[in-house]
Amino acid sequence: MKTDVLVVGAGPAGLLTSIFINKHDVLIIEEHNDVGIPKHCAGFVSKYYAEEIVSITGRDVLDNHYNSLVFHIHNRKYNIYFKDPFIYRINRPLLEHRLADIVYSKNHRIIFNTKGKPTSSLNKVLTKNCEIHCSKIIVADGSNSIFRKHFFKKYKSRLIGIQYIYRSSSQDTNTIHLLFNNLTPDFFQWLAPIDRDSILIGFASRNYFFTPDSIVKHIVKETGVQIGSKVEVFGGIIPFDKPLKQPIIGDKLFFIGDSVPVIKPYTGGGLLNILLLSTALGMSIDNNKPSLYLRIYELIRSRIIYEYIAVSFFKKIGYWIPPRIVYTLYRRNLLNPSDYDNHYRLLTRSLKIVPQLIIEILLDKL
Numbered sequence: 325m326k327t328d329v330l331v332v333g334a335g336p337a338g339l340l341t342s343i344f345i346n347k348h349d350v351l352i353i354e355e356h357n358d359v360g361i362p363k364h365c366a367g368f369v370s371k372y373y374a375e376e377i378v379s380i381t382g383r384d385v386l387d388n389h390y391n392s393l394v395f396h397i398h399n400r401k402y403n404i405y406f407k408d409p410f411i412y413r414i415n416r417p418l419l420e421h422r423l424a425d426i427v428y429s430k431n432h433r434i435i436f437n438t439k440g441k442p443t444s445s446l447n448k449v450l451t452k453n454c455e456i457h458c459s460k461i462i463v464a465d466g467s468n469s470i471f472r473k474h475f476f477k478k479y480k481s482r483l484i485g486i487q488y489i490y491r492s493s494s495q496d497t498n499t500i501h502l503l504f505n506n507l508t509p510d511f512f513q514w515l516a517p518i519d520r521d522s523i524l525i526g527f528a529s530r531n532y533f534f535t536p537d538s539i540v541k542h543i544v545k546e547t548g549v550q551i552g553s554k555v556e557v558f559g560g561i562i563p564f565d566k567p568l569k570q571p572i573i574g575d576k577l578f579f580i581g582d583s584v585p586v587i588k589p590y591t592g593g594g595l596l597n598i599l600l601l602s603t604a605l606g607m608s609i610d611n612n613k614p615s616l617y618l619r620i621y622e623l624i625r626s627r628i629i630y631e632y633i634a635v636s637f638f639k640k641i642g643y644w645i646p647p648r649i650v651y652t653l654y655r656r657n658l659l660n661p662s663d664y665d666n667h668y669r670l671l672t673r674s675l676k677i678v679p680q681l682i683i684e685i686l687l688d689k690l
């Protein structure tokens with residue numbers, strides 16, 4: 325089989341990049357029998373991301389929005405409130421279906437039930453039934469990337485995220501709760517209403533020393549939310565590593581998405597950087613100019629590395645410290661809703677008020 329551009333993986337990275345390729349034939353191979361499965365993502369994004377993605381897919385991919393965020397740090401509550409929504413929830417399976425519709429409308433193809441395997445050639449991918457020959461390969465096979473394992477090292481570390489959807493009738497559908505405690509010391513737990521009838525409860529950690537049930541019980545008790553029956557359980561891997569130094573091999577193989585990874589190290593959010601990079605990668609492929617992709621990639625990578633170093637430090641001394649800093653910035657009117665996306669800027673701003681911060685945090689702890 326032959327194609328100009330072969331994309332491995334029909335997740336957000338593979339689908340979005342394909343949408344931005346206009347001058348070449350694109351073939352996407354996906355190992356599952358549909359897009360959007362298996363589910364693993366919580367779907368929380370910023371206002372900026374929500375607006376950008378809606379302009380591509382239409383509004384129905386948005387499930388809910390939030391203008392209130394409560395940090396629960398060792399049994400104390402810190403509420404951040406903005407008049408307008410600053411966090412949105414994307415319906416991930418629907419997002420992938422809408423993106424796939426656009427892929428088809430561009431006459432690109434998706435073949436399901438087809439797992440791609442790397443070969444020693446940068447122009448060939450192996451599947452169960454055939455070899456696919458192409459001039460460029462886009463590696464978008466997510467956090468279990470076999471291409472990454474083949475061409476580079478494994479991730480330094482990873483978190484296992486577990487999520488539940490419960491029936492729950494809530495009056496307050498616009499508040500997200502984030503909990504920081506010793507049940508998952510290297511990440512946080514979250515509870516967010518999806519709509520009036522259901523809520524999402526989730527958490528992530530490298531190792532689990534408590535049962536998922538006991539963690540859910542704690543989240544429910546701490547937030548005071550009433551839950552009914554369990555509707556769904558799903559989860560996945562959040563890679564924790566610096567992005568690859570070089571995401572392109574021989575101007576033929578391009579890595580994007582969780583295979584890199586380009587997630588925000590503190591929250592594990594990957595969708596924004598995928599959106600930013602997929603536009604650049606699509607243009608790069610169309611114009612045969614890898615430098616276009618590299619320029620944006622380097623910008624994003626340097627910020628992630630800065631955040632990665634800070635997060636590695638906070639993992640050692642206390643994962644709860646950054647939200648406490650964020651709350652202090654909020655109290656001083658130094659927090660902007662757009663900081664949701666820009667942890668780099670947040671970190672730089674918080675460094676300027678370190679002495680006051682330490683005093684405030686210490687006084688709060690006494």
Ligand SMILES: Cc1cc2nc3c(=O)[nH]c(=O)nc-3n(C[C@H](O)[C@H](O)[C@H](O)COP(=O)(O)OP(=O)(O)OC[C@H]3O[C@@H](n4cnc5c(N)ncnc54)[C@H](O)[C@@H]3O)c2cc1C
Nearest residue numbers: 333335336337355365366367368440466485581582594595
């Ligand atoms: C628990 C959890 C919560 C998260 N919450 C958020 C959040 O709130 N906000 C946010 O921004 N991000 C979140 N993320 C991260 C986000 O889900 C990822 O960054 C994003 O899904 C990565 O997209 P991707 O296309 O690179 O990979 P994926 O979404 O994993 O897609 C990869 C696709 O490739 C397919 N595939 C894999 N290997 C092959 C192969 N060899 N051949 C063919 N097909 C293959 C897979 O079936 C899949 O369809 C979360 C992740 C987890 C695990």
